[in-house]
Amino acid sequence: MQQLVGLEQDKDYQDNIEAALTGYKAYRCYYIGEVLTGTKKFREALALYDRAGNYCSSVIGRQDLESTLKFGLKHLAGSIEAAKSICLAQAVLQASEEIKDDTQTTIIDKKHIAKIPLVDRLDIYYEDPKIATKQANIIKLPPDMKPIPCKPLFFDVALNHLTFPSLQQELESKTKQGQSSLTGFVKGLWGWGGKK
Numbered sequence: 001m002q003q004l005v006g007l008e009q010d011k012d013y014q015d016n017i018e019a020a021l022t023g024y025k026a027y028r029c030y031y032i033g034e035v036l037t038g039t040k041k042f043r044e045a046l047a048l049y050d051r052a053g054n055y056c057s058s059v060i061g062r063q064d065l066e067s068t069l070k071f072g073l074k075h076l077a078g079s080i081e082a083a084k085s086i087c088l089a090q091a092v093l094q095a096s097e098e099i100k101d102d103t104q105t106t107i108i109d110k111k112h113i114a115k116i117p118l119v120d121r122l123d124i125y126y127e128d129p130k131i132a133t134k135q136a137n138i139i140k141l142p143p144d145m146k147p148i149p150c151k152p153l154f155f156d157v158a159l160n161h162l163t164f165p166s167l168q169q170e171l172e173s174k175t176k177q178g179q180s181s182l183t184g185f186v187k188g189l190w191g192w193g194g195k196k
Contacts, residue, residue, distance in 0.1 A: 012064065019059050020066070023073050026055035030080055037083065042091035049084045056080065 033048035056077045059065060065073075113126050118138045130136055 016064050019062050019064070020069060022055050023059045023065070023069050026052045026059070026073060026076060029055065030076060030083070033083060033087075037087050037090065040090075040094065042087050042094070045087050046084060046091075049080050049087065053077065053080045053084075 029048045029052035033045040033052065036042075036045035036048065056073050060070065060073050060077065062070075113121060113124065114128060114130065114137070116137075117140045118128070118131070118136070120140075128137070131138075
């Protein structure tokens with residue numbers, strides 16, 4: 001619309017279109033912020049609410065703006081402030097729930113952590129007074145059974161130490177009996193015409 005022939009030089013028309021575009025950008029930022037609030041991405045949502053508020057405040061003071069858009073942007077400014085407050089409250093509640101869950105799990109874990117062998121809880125800091133005693137729970141004995149593939153290692157090693165009889169005599173006797181011509185080769189290849 002800004003590039004229509006004859007209206008490219010009209011400053012009032014161009015400013016009015018720019019103001020309307022900025023107002024619609026405010027709507028877009030607000031609704032994207034609503035989606036981000038729904039997906040619990042509160043930082044991004046707050047940033048978009050701030051941007052939508054900036055767009056609204058830059059456009060609302062203009063006199064040449066359409067009355068319906070101006071009324072909608074005033075209503076949107078109130079909705080943006082409410083959405084910011086809701087978003088901040090939800091972010092604080094989520095953070096407090098995470099802290100609460102962490103503290104509850106640590107209380108429960110401290111009761112049962114002493115029963116877990118040290119080798120299984122290396123990534124958890126826990127001062128176990130039993131570690132320095134003779135009854136330290138360091139590793140689970142006997143360990144759990146795990147099936148492993150079996151390779152006959154001893155058979156391979158034994159095969160290296162075996163001596164087999166020489167087959168040179170049989171090879172020499174077959175070469176003496178072997179067919180020396182092409183017809184003998186063909187007879188032996190397809191199995192017909194040979195001696196049985």
